[in-house]
Amino acid sequence: xxxxxxxxxxxxxxxVREAExxxxxxxxxxxxxxxxxxxxxxxxxxxxxxxxxxASLVPEVGGRGKAHPRNTRNRAKAEVFGDPVVRTxxxxxxxxxxxxxxxxxxxxxTFCTALLCPSVTTSPAMRGDEDERLVGRCLS
Numbered sequence: 001x002x003x004x005x006x007x008x009x010x011x012x013x014x015x016v017r018e019a020e021x022x023x024x025x026x027x028x029x030x031x032x033x034x035x036x037x038x039x040x041x042x043x044x045x046x047x048x049x050x051x052x053x054x055a056s057l058v059p060e061v062g063g064r065g066k067a068h069p070r071n072t073r074n075r076a077k078a079e080v081f082g083d084p085v086v087r088t089x090x091x092x093x094x095x096x097x098x099x100x101x102x103x104x105x106x107x108x109x110t111f112c113t114a115l116l117c118p119s120v121t122t123s124p125a126m127r128g129d130e131d132e133r134l135v136g137r138c139l140s
Contacts, residue, residue, distance in 0.1 A: 004077065004080060032088060036089060
């Protein structure tokens, strides 16, 4: 894992470090939401790179399964951002609960969908498992 973190760009590494538990405690709701959005976009970007690279290897190697081992680094870079997405999303949950109490006419699912999980309206293939778990948690 540390080798992979060392291979991240300075900007990517800074984003991962910014989403560490100790630093999240110091952020207010707006800053948390902004950080969550940036981390989610970084993860989505890495997933997109991984999938495009895998697709480009299919004609060369003959199938997605055979292309899998050649694209390990891109897949690992996408996975690095998975934990920060979940951590920032969980840190936002108390803020959603407060807002839900303050605005009882608007459902919690509306807040969750609009703020935490805007990727709900995009293709399921572009969402990660973390967002699906958070959406399920918000909607339950």
